[in-house]
Amino acid sequence: MAEVSRLPGPVADLWQWQLDGSCRRESPDVFFHPDGERGPSRRNRDRQAKAVCAGCPVMQSCREHALRVREPYGVWGAMTSNEREAAYAGPPGFVAASRAAS
Numbered sequence: 001m002a003e004v005s006r007l008p009g010p011v012a013d014l015w016q017w018q019l020d021g022s023c024r025r026e027s028p029d030v031f032f033h034p035d036g037e038r039g040p041s042r043r044n045r046d047r048q049a050k051a052v053c054a055g056c057p058v059m060q061s062c063r064e065h066a067l068r069v070r071e072p073y074g075v076w077g078a079m080t081s082n083e084r085e086a087a088y089a090g091p092p093g094f095v096a097a098s099r100a101a102s
Contacts, residue, residue: 017065022056023049032074046080053078 031049033042053059063077073081
């Protein structure tokens with residue numbers, strides 16, 4: 001579960017970027033896999049989600065949000081949950097570098 005204490009407050013300006021996300025024109029099923037999905041099906045779903053993210057004007061804000069609040073599910077800012085977990089477990093500064101990567 002996302003760490004609620006890390007979520008920004010209710011100030012609309014902090015969430016405005018979400019209204020500009022390319023993902024809003026897609027089904028959430030593209031970004032969140034069903035329980036138990038593995039192998040080629042999951043890789044294809046992740047690849048499709050990342051393709052949407054690649055052209056998104058707010059990809060960096062999305063990625064920073066996901067890393068900051070430790071989003072546990074889905075593709076955010078072109079990073080899967082496994083890639084975010086690897087960023088958290090990486091060497092010091094790795095998460096910051098992941099935030100800066102595009």
